[in-house]
Amino acid sequence: MMASKGPHEHLDLESNSDEDAHLSNNAIHSLTWKDITATVKGRKSGSARHILQNVSGYVKQGELLAIMGASGSGKTTLLNFLSHRINPSTYECSGNVLVNGQQVPTSQLWSLSSYVEQEDALIGSLTIEETLYFAARLSLSKTITKQQRKRRIELLLSSFGIRDQANTLIGTPIRKGISGGQKRRVSVASQLITAPKILFLDEPTSGLDSTASFEVMSFIQSVARKSNILVIASIHQPSSATFRLFDRLLILSAGQTCYFGPPSHLKSFLDSVDCPLPEETNPAEFILEMTNVDFAKNRTGALRRLKFIQETWSKNHAESLNHEMVLVEEAFHGKLLSDEELPKATFFSVVITLLHRSFIKSYRDVVAYGIRIIMYLGLAIMMGTVWLRLHTSQEYIQPFINAIFFGSAFMSFMAVAYVPAYLEDRATFIKERANGLYGATSFIVSNFLIGLPYLFLISILFSIIAYWLSNFRPNADAFFVWVMWLFLDLVAAESLVVLISSIFPNFVVSLALTAFANGLWMSVGGFLVSPTILNVFWRYVFHYIDYQAYVFQGMMVNEFSHRTFTCASSPGSPSACQCMYQTDLAAQCKISGKGVLDAYGYAEHRTGKWVGILVGIIAVYRLFGWIALMLRKS
Structure with missing residues (x-):
């Protein structure tokens, strides 16, 4: 249960410093909407x-x-329309939403507002205090000091009754965290700390008991009064005490207005439609009973009563409401803050903050990289023991080629395990972008950078086991070239996941398409069918844009360009040789590894070119992923 806070403590969220005064100015006077x-x-x-x-x-x-x-x-739906978050592909919409009597671009409204969704979109591997800390860092880096940020966090933790759980994880499917009601409080607090001028709340008290609901809304009311915030909340069934905290009330039924005005005027309106409010009855419960016909025993009568309420409102009060709205819109003669004047964190500080947050998430969330590391280590042990201590006689040439293919293609194929972690990160980004905290560029850059050390670690660990057990070319230069190719392979595979999951942000669809794409790359990469005989269509349309093809041929050159193999003796003549590949070493009963490369059509001394092409493919994947995030808003 939340501890009760006095009014003065509620009002201490904003201090009298110059920075806080800037955040508390009267830039937003009103939000009006007409004929939505x-x-x-x-x-x-x-x-x-x-x-x-x-x-x-x-x-x-x-x-x-x-x-x-x-x-x-x-x-x-109305809340999403007012906050410019409605999906135009789903709804056909009309009507006007005005801030200070004028229309504003979506990007500016998002910068001015924050939205707390009905479903808590929190990062489960962060603690409550860390959640508030990063929310403040992403939005207020330029406007408040560390001391002010810390004070705000402490006040919000106390005011929302979550001080004792400050160091508790939000919770993941694997690790238990805080309760659903506590998550609601954290969601609201994490948006209040960003100092919005307009706060949209979708069912902010769901999952809370009546006492906690009152305390949460009471604190929001105090901050709204102090900081001149406009608060719009969809709410289902508040207690009588919570109901009285609201200044205005909009009652909807089947998408139509049944009442708009102060809660204090509701009783007289109900009397006018012959639905008097009984004594000692929660007004919210009575309203729901009057406007909900789904469970009415006499549905026809309930529908008739509801229609009468809506028609009475439209006939007797809609015109006066329009007059009020005109007066409200004309009352403010200033202008909105420009985008440059709005308090925003810099691109660099946002990227650093996202990297810091992602680092914490990555080492705590075993799904993101922990399970993948274990999975790749298991794959390395399997590969190293299946292709154990291969020899340099010609019958081992094909097993060497098979091992190279397996080590590169299946490593990249297993990148499908990154899909759920990326989709979770993307969901957080969509929410935070809609709240004006940062854009797709910051997200893509930080997502790319945070993955590099983990992918390099995976490459090293896998190679230490598999490379030496399989007896690939035993020197340091060859080993680190192998690691380089494997690292680029994983970066490209993860970039492919980012691209596909950005276009199709559905777990099943992303998983299936990523697996299909990797299967396609394996088919045309050069191992299953040599590039010299690959069908023209598949070669020129897909082979040359296949990142696995460059990894495979790079590893082939790394292994075979400096290696020789012994030929087999002829059964009829032990002194004679039978060589699988005819090279310039045939007279010595040996096979030059270059002969294997010639059979596949792979030339030497093109490592730099292939690396450049592979880096280009990675860049294109990330670029297209960025474009997908820019174009897709949900």
Whole structure:
């Protein structure tokens, strides 16, 4: 249960420093919306279905607006529309949303606002305190000092009743963490610490008991008053005490307005529609009963009553609401902060912060790299013992080639294990980008950089086991060239995961397409079918853009360009030789490894060119992944 906080402690979130005064200015005076309509087409009927119909309203600085209604009434859709987060491919929308009486670009609204989603999108491997710390670092690096940031974190931890759990992990599928109600508090606190001017809350009290709900909303009210924040919250069934905290109330049913105005005027409106509020009854419960017809015993009567309420509101109050909105929009004659004036962290500081956070996540979250390291070590032991101590006689030439193929192709194929970790990181990015914290460039750069040391570690560990057990060319230069190719192979494979998962952010689809793509690269890479005889279509369309092909031929040159093999003796004449490959060493009953390379059409001294092409492929994968993130907003 949350400890009760006095009003003065609630108001201490903002100090009187110059930096905090800048954050508390009156840049946002009002948010108004008029005739919001959203429709979707039914999959079977094809006819339009109204989710929202001509919804209007407003909220002013320092106020809390509650959007109430039964499930399916359009609360979340309206919240998404107001915050410019609605998916245009799903809904056909119309209506205007104005900030200070004027339209603003989506990017600027996102910079001014924060959105707490109904589903908690938190990083499970971080502690509560770390979650608040990184939220502050990503948004306020330029505007507050370390001491101010620490003070805000401490105050939020105390005010939301999570001080004692500050060092507890949020929780992952493998490691138990905090409760669902505590996650709700952390989600709200992590957005408040970013000092938004508009705060959107989707069911902020779900999972909380009545006392905790009141404390959370009471603290939000205090911050809203002090910092002139506009708060819009969809809320299902608040307690009577929580209900009284809101300044304005918007009641929806089937996407239509049943009431808009102060909660104190609700009783008189209910009286006017012959639905008097009983004494000692929670207004929120009564509202849900009046507007929810799904479980009504007399559905026809309930629908008739609901229609009467909506028509009465539209007939008697819609015009006065429009007049109020005009006055609200005209009351402010200043202008919005420009993007340059908004407090933002620099690109460099954002990348460093993301790297720091990803580093903590990576070594704590065994799914991201821990399981992969164990998996690759198991693969190395299997490879090293299957191709154990290969000899330099000609019957081992093909096993050497097979081992090279297995060591490169299957290592990259197993990169599909990175799909769930990347999708989790992407979900966090989508949420934080929508809250104006950073863009796709910062995410792609930090995601690329944080993976490099782990992939290099995997390459080294795998090679230490598999390379020497299999008896590849035994010198340091050859070993580290092998490690280089394996490292580039893994970087390319992980970059392919980033590309596919950015375009198709669904676990099953991403996994299937990544596996298919790697199967394609294995087929045309040069091992299963030599490039010299590969079908023209597959060679010129796919082989030359196949990163596995360059890894395979690089490893082949590394192994065979400086190695010789002994030929077999002829059964009929022990002194005669039978050589699988005819080279200039045939007279010595030996095979030059260059003959193997000639059979595959691989030339020597092209390592630099192949590395350059491979780096280019990696860059293209990341670039296309960046473009996909830029174009896809959800």
